[in-house]
Amino acid sequence: MKESFPAQLEAWYEKAEQISPVRLRTLTRKKLIDYLGLYGFTNGAEIGVDRGRFSKYMFEHIPNLHLYCVDLWWWKFRGESKYQSVLRRLKDCNTTILRKTSLEALDDVPDGSLDFVYIDADHTFDYVMTDIILWSKKVREGGIVAGHDYYRFRRAGVIPAVDIYTQQHGITQWFLTDEKEATWFWAKGSSFVDPLPDSQESVQESAQQDLEE
Ligand SMILES: C[S@@+](CC[C@H](N)C(=O)[O-])C[C@H]1O[C@@H](n2cnc3c(N)ncnc32)[C@H](O)[C@@H]1O
Numbered sequence: 109m110k111e112s113f114p115a116q117l118e119a120w121y122e123k124a125e126q127i128s129p130v131r132l133r134t135l136t137r138k139k140l141i142d143y144l145g146l147y148g149f150t151n152g153a154e155i156g157v158d159r160g161r162f163s164k165y166m167f168e169h170i171p172n173l174h175l176y177c178v179d180l181w182w183w184k185f186r187g188e189s190k191y192q193s194v195l196r197r198l199k200d201c202n203t204t205i206l207r208k209t210s211l212e213a214l215d216d217v218p219d220g221s222l223d224f225v226y227i228d229a230d231h232t233f234d235y236v237m238t239d240i241i242l243w244s245k246k247v248r249e250g251g252i253v254a255g256h257d258y259y260r261f262r263r264a265g266v267i268p269a270v271d272i273y274t275q276q277h278g279i280t281q282w283f284l285t286d287e288k289e290a291t292w293f294w295a296k297g298s299s300f301v302d303p304l305p306d307s308q309e310s311v312q313e314s315a316q317q318d319l320e321e
Contacts, residue, residue, distance in 0.1 A: 113147040114250050114295035121281045128274065129258075129292065131284045137256070137291040138165060144252065145170035149223035153178060153246065155210045155239055156229030156256075160194035167201045174202045176222075178213040179229070210239050214246070222247045226291075227255030233265025240273050247296045254293035258284055266292075 110116040124130045144152070144166075153176035154163050160177065167173055177194065181187035191207060198205070206213040210229050225243045229235065236255070244253050257266050270292050274282050282294035 109146070112250065113143060113149070113252065114297075116143070116147075117281065117283065117295050120283070128280060128282045129270075129284045130282070131286055131290070133286050135283075135285045136287055137162075137285050138169075140254070140285060140291060140293065141166050141169050144224055145173075149252065150174060151222055152176070152224045152226065153217060153222055153243070154226045154228065155179075155213075155243060156227070157181075157194060159190050160197045162226075162228075163194070163203070164197050164201075167198070172202075174204070176204045176206060176213070176217055178206045178208065178210055180209050181207055210235075211242070214242055217246045219245050220248045222251055224252040224254065227253075228257070231257055231261075231264050231266055233269050236265050236269035237273065240269060244296065249297040251296050252293055253296055254291055256289065256291055258290040258292040259288060 110119055120132060121128075121130060124132075149170065150172045151174050152166065152170070154166070155178045157163055157177045157179040163175055163177055166175060177198065179191075179194075181191040181194075194205065204216070206216055208216075210227075225247055227236070227239045227243060229239060240253070240255070247253055255266070255270070257264065258270060260267065270282075273279070274294070279294050282292065284290040284292055
């Protein structure tokens with residue numbers, strides 16, 4: 109086992125000799141959670157909780173976990189009974205339960221404070237893209253940005269949102285679990301290439317030099 113989870117991911121990436129997304133054979137989303145536990149990722153957020161079954165699994169496999177559980181539990185989709193079952197299921201767990209939309213909940217979580225985020229709320233393109241952009245900011249460098257359902261289904265925008273985000277943010281090493289309803293993930297900061305590495309000032313300076321030459 110490598111000294112950090114990003115180092116472990118780097119090793120898996122090198123071994124695979126593929127380009128992203130690299131599907132990690134035999135890795136499931138539950139095993140991914142086990143790794144988060146092994147590497148001491150203790151402050152997380154699940155965006156889209158439903159009945160809290162996966163949140164419960166996280167608590168059972170990540171020692172000392174604190175989890176923000178974000179879901180609007182909309183009444184139209186039996187939200188109230190789901191919310192009540194989450195309260196029962198997670199009653200002894202260290203949660204911050206936020207019954208809000210994923211956008212409203214952003215104000216409750218400081219930037220760069222999370223070890224991981226798991227995005228699994230509205231699966232249409234605009235929502236997935238917005239959740240990735242805004243919830244990534246809440247994750248510290250070396251933390252994990254992840255989400256569910258990287259596969260093709262009706263009205264699904266997960267694949268295009270994840271593909272475009274990684275491409276535009278220069279995330280060259282990212283992964284899928286080996287499941288039909290795959291989980292996508294990467295370590296924040298790993299192989300991140302700033303599309304504008306120079307400050308605006310130095311860009312202007314070099315433009316000025318070009319003109320003078
Ligand atoms: C697929 S379920 C989550 C399943 C859960 N992560 C699991 O693995 O068991 C999606 C959840 O996202 C919630 N949701 C949908 N749109 C949302 C939004 N904009 N903000 C917050 N929650 C949302 C729904 O209420 C629903 O409970």
